[in-house]
Amino acid sequence: MRTSQEVPAIRQAEAGREAVLLRWGLIPYWAKDEKFGYHTINARAETVDRKPAFRSAFKRRRCLIPATGFYEWKKLNRHKQPYHIRVKDRELFAFAGLWEHWRSPEGKAIESCTIIVTDANEVLKPIHDRMPVILDPGDYDTWLDPDNRDVDRLRSLLRPYPPNRMEFWPVSWKAGSLHMIRLRGLQLAEAVIPARCTVLFLLSPYR
DNA sequence: CCAGACGTTGTT
DNA sequence: GTCTGG
DNA sequence: CCAGACGTTGTT
DNA sequence: GTCTGG
Numbered sequence: 001m002r003t004s005q006e007v008p009a010i011r012q013a014e015a016g017r018e019a020v021l022l023r024w025g026l027i028p029y030w031a032k033d034e035k036f037g038y039h040t041i042n043a044r045a046e047t048v049d050r051k052p053a054f055r056s057a058f059k060r061r062r063c064l065i066p067a068t069g070f071y072e073w074k075k076l077n078r079h080k081q082p083y084h085i086r087v088k089d090r091e092l093f094a095f096a097g098l099w100e101h102w103r104s105p106e107g108k109a110i111e112s113c114t115i116i117v118t119d120a121n122e123v124l125k126p127i128h129d130r131m132p133v134i135l136d137p138g139d140y141d142t143w144l145d146p147d148n149r150d151v152d153r154l155r156s157l158l159r160p161y162p163p164n165r166m167e168f169w170p171v172s173w174k175a176g177s178l179h180m181i182r183l184r185g186l187q188l189a190e191a192v193i194p195a196r197c198t199v200l201f202l203l204s205p206y207r
Numbered sequence: 208c209c210a211g212a213c214g215t216t217g218t219t
Numbered sequence: 220g221t222c223t224g225g
Numbered sequence: 226c227c228a229g230a231c232g233t234t235g236t237t
Numbered sequence: 238g239t240c241t242g243g
Contacts, residue, residue: 025214026214028213028214028220029220030213030220030221031213036213036214037214038214039213039214039215039216040213040214040215041214041215041216042214042215042216043214043215044214044215051213051214052212052213052214052220052221052222053213053214054213054214055221056220075217080218080219114214114215117215117216130215130216208225208235208236208237209223209224209225209235209236210223210224210225211222211223211224211225212221212222212223212224213220213221213222213223214243216226217226217227218226224235225233225234225235226243227241227242227243228241228242228243229240229241229242229243230239230240230241230242231238231239231240231241
């Protein structure tokens, strides 16, 4: 497993939404070492507004992390079976994320992010007990608005995705596999990159 | 009080 | 920066 | 998962 | 033996 990986993210800037690449694994601004991010690829929805590592980003630095699918492993007797999971009828969806800015004592700056996770819905529970939060497109504006201080409203968006909107199938596992897809007329590479239990797949322009 | 943690999952 | 655990 | 703790009060 | 912290 690589120690760090960049993922695409959408966030609200002064001039409007912007797409950026962020290091996956949120590094709080007060962290002494960038290695802190090794343990923060996920944030629990149940506590994300209170945990010291995430609460500051939860207030002002929420983002979307686009994906075409994700993976979870089902524990079997001796092995683990990976499943590819998608949202029905949608080639592209978005995880609820947070981002943060960090600067080392030497001045090295890193922008990083994390994906919020919650309880798995009834369909995914047999595979794994947790799942990333997937937002409805109608909630993107609410989630991204840095001036939104309505914590209850924001937290209410962090629910398991409706189970009848998901589809999944078992896949074979090969680290670093890559395949080409067409999305909205663009040829893209869909990368499958392992990182503990949740894997993100996305979207970088194919060259 | 004050040093040390501050995070998630659970094999890779 | 703030909380917690010893 | 697995190693290590397993207790109380709370400054000097 | 069981819980917890890493």
